[in-house]
Amino acid sequence: MWSEKEQRELEKMLPQYNTKRSAVLSALYLAQQEKNWLDDDDIKAVADALDLTVTDVHSVIGFYTLFRKEPTGKYIIQFCTDLPCALRGATKFYHELAEQLGLPPEGGTTDDNMFTLEEVVCIAACNNAPCCQINLDYHENLTHEEMSNILSKLRAKSEKESTTQP
Amino acid sequence: MTNKYLDKHVLLRNKDIPNIRDINVYIAHGGYDALKKALTVMNPGEVTQVVKTANLRGRGGAGFPAGVKWSFIPPNVKPVYVVVNADESEPGTFKDRELMGENPHQVIEGIILCAFAVGAERAYIYGRGEFKNTFVPLKKAIDEAYNNGLLGKNIMNTDFSMDIFLHLGAGAYICGEETALLNSLEGYMGQPRSRPPFPAAEGLYAKPTVINNVETLSNVPPIILNGSDWYRRYGTERSPGIKIFSLSGHVKNPGNYELPLGAPLRYLIEELGGGTMSGLPIKGILPAGASAPMIPPEHFDVMMDYESMAEANTTLGSASFIVMDETVDMAWAAEKMVHFFKHESCGKCSPCREGNYWLEQVMHRIRSGKGTSFDIDLLTKITHQMTDNCFCPLGEFAVNPINATIKHFRSDYEKYITL
The missing domain is CATH 1.10.10 (Arc Repressor Mutant, subunit A)
Structure with missing residues (x-):
């Protein structure tokens, strides 16, 4: 806009x-x-x-990869599965996350347009794999439990925003 | 005692001093004393000379002496620019993110010292787009520096004035190459320029420009404060000083570790890294992310300085060590790295653009069981067509993962060949 x-x-x-x-x-x-x-x-x-x-x-x-010409979800999850992260279980974590979100292995956007999941190359957080950026905020040393909490919080935040909008 | 080779941190001082990102804490621990010394008792040429004598070598990967780079700036052409390469994108490298996020004032002080030495009034910090939020503490630190008279007009009440601006890239590994970075900063696609002219003669906006990595500049304040003799007490004769080693992969304790150059690789991996998580032997180590040839077990006793690494047929580069235990299929690892370079090739020159495309295609064919023994040699042939023919280092480095893994771990490829 x-x-x-x-x-x-x-x-x-x-x-x-x-x-x-x-x-x-x-x-x-x-x-x-x-x-x-x-x-x-x-x-x-x-x-x-x-x-x-x-x-x-x-x-x-x-x-440049950070600009987009197609609609995306409200939250873009860029999940690193590059070599250093893959060595620490990131690929498996990514596939499980895609499944939880009801998305195919190559990622995509959830039906409610809340989340877009993408596999990305190195985001300079290799020491804290598995890791991702959500709208460029870092989330590191992830467990599935933490990831679920993060996604729930973002959903709740989005609902709150849509009810408070004029 | 930080570790066996270092009394206390010189760069990652955030590990010793809580909250050093706050300007008052930084100043209380000697912060900006080097700047005061430079502005009050030294002239710009002397600052350059100390950095030259210290033989501080560029920490972004190339290892070119920073003081020599500064001395290439012509004396009579104005304006001069300082550009800080914060486009940290090499797989396995995460040191600059910690320096900017946790010890930002040391980065800023290094930038001001560099600008004073080369006569620049403007510096741009070019960070990768993904660092948008890493820039928050850095931006706060810059604001604090302005509020304390350390940036802007008449710094520390002297005649010297300068500004620092933050600039975000937008997701392109190639922008770590310094001339691609300049094009990106000027608002163009981040494709490399031909050299000469070198940036020292015609850089940003075709004016003399010094481009240094974040870690390189973080080394400058302690060098100016303590002198080149002090700095050269660390490291080796030809690779003096201190370096951050980013350790990742199959080690128990991944992270950033600060050591003098020339420290043993085994000490980093086994003592600091705690060895492998699985307890299994190590199969190979990448010393500079995806860009340098893999180190096979026969070279695990190498010392980590530029010369020793070259003797072991690899490079120190950005010193990002990715450790792989014996469970790793090296053809899989090479395919990951080929995918990275294919994704990041800027498309300017055909050996890199087409070469990486075909490397990925052939790798994929082999790994999906559809390759023939001819395909392994075909990979080598493609790398030969790329070597010395690419426009910039990206394409030249992209062949390293393939060549080194075929050389040392050919059986990992051969096991996929059934046709």
Whole structure:
């Protein structure tokens, strides 16, 4: 989403850089913040804000893995199954988690659009495997019990947010 | 006593001093004394000279002497930039995350010292996008530094002024390569640039730029404070000083351990790491994540410095040691690493883009039981076509997992060949 609020945030950042273009990743993060992905309007807004073409912004989005052009769940679980984590049981943990969430082994989004599960490569927490990031918050030394608690808490938080919204 | 080789932590001081991420605690334990010394009794050239004499070698992986890098900055071209490489993404490496999250002021002090030495007024910390929340304590520490007159205009009431800005990447391993990082910081796809020109001549915004790793800069305050002779008391003649070793995989106690360079690998694995979880013998050790050739058992007595590792036909790199016990199928491990490099290849040059694609295809064919004995040699042939033909180190390093595992553990591949 791109509103006056995002525009103001972006303008605060621009003096840090010599070119407007340098702020493209920061602007895309702002645009993606609310719904976790970028639609055509968001991309056009970022392009306009930075005097870039839409094609140019697409090339940047396509290059970096943290930008998304498809809807996702409210919480994106990025679960590391790279070599160091796999040596400490992360692959088995990941498959069990996928099953618990009713998702196929390659991951995906739950029917209620609450969680998107993805297998990722190293997130620099190898000493505390199994580990994952949920909307980029670290969760380390996971047990299934802890993981269930984390997911329940996030579900409860989301329900609370939706009932308090005007 | 931190361990047999080190009285107390020099880098991971958070392990000895609770709450050192708070500026008052950092200052109470000698924090920013090095900066005060540099700004009041030293000139920029002297700061560079001390780092040069200490022979502090770049801790991001390449091991290039930091002081030499600083001295390449031309004296008469302005502005000069300092860029901090915090794009820590090598599998098995998690030291910079701890330094920035737990001892952030030492990183900041190192950046200010570097900027003073090279005449920069701006520094950018380029962190991987996944570090969004690791940047929270770092951002807080930067704010504290501004509030205490340690950043911004007239630092410590001297003529020296500078700013530090935080910048997040967005998920691309290649941005750890310094010229790809610069392109990314300028808002482009993170693909490497051809060199020359080197960043010291034409870096960020085509201006002279020093790019150093987080750990490298964390070494600078103690070096300036205590002098190069003190620093060179640690480590070896050609690899002096202290290094953080990230230990992961099948060990009982994974984690970051600080040791002088040249400490024995066995000490790290057996004494600090507690040996394998299973109690089974170790089959192989990766010394620099996925990027360096695996160490087979005949070299487990190697010392951990740049030269000794080279003699053992591998590299120290970022010093991220991944330990694998004898239950590990090395063809499986190699497939994991090939998948990593295929995923992270930036696509700029065809030897890396196509080479990694085909390595993964052939690896998958072998591992799914559909390969022939010809396929093992085919893997080697593909690596030969990549070696010395890739645009940057990513593609050059990507062949290491395959070549080393075929060389030392060929039977792990052969057991899949039934056709």
